[in-house]
Amino acid sequence: MASKAAAATAGCLTWRLFSPFTLHAPPCSLSALTIRQCSSKLATQPDKTPKRSAFRPAASSTHDWIGPPNPLSNLRPIVYHVPGNESELEKRLRHLRQETEDWNHDFWTKQNISYSKEKDAFIFSSLKAKGLSVRDEQGRPGP
Numbered sequence: 001m002a003s004k005a006a007a008a009t010a011g012c013l014t015w016r017l018f019s020p021f022t023l024h025a026p027p028c029s030l031s032a033l034t035i036r037q038c039s040s041k042l043a044t045q046p047d048k049t050p051k052r053s054a055f056r057p058a059a060s061s062t063h064d065w066i067g068p069p070n071p072l073s074n075l076r077p078i079v080y081h082v083p084g085n086e087s088e089l090e091k092r093l094r095h096l097r098q099e100t101e102d103w104n105h106d107f108w109t110k111q112n113i114s115y116s117k118e119k120d121a122f123i124f125s126s127l128k129a130k131g132l133s134v135r136d137e138q139g140r141p142g143p
Helices: 002-017 027-035 039-044 088-129
Strands: none
């Protein structure tokens, strides 16, 4: 058993030795290098908001489609494929799955909103109890 673990470790080390990242930095620190930038440099960069694709699957699609996460519920919507020869039982199952997804979306949207409100209230009350005030990113007193 120990020899298998040693062989697996050696194989991993061999792979890492010949990896193109070994000359620069380990893979885990590559993302850290790109994130660490001067705050003034970040302030001058234009806002890079992700653009959503307007692509929608065709009605004749043969697979289910999973969309991007909803910003409120953090759940990914699913567009279910409807086969042409769908039986009543399959149709019922598809509708039940969609109803369950809709319920989950509503539940998590309400849950996340109430959590955010309670978290903000807790932060404000904690700051007030300590005699501090809310400040914006530039250090100015908030509302």
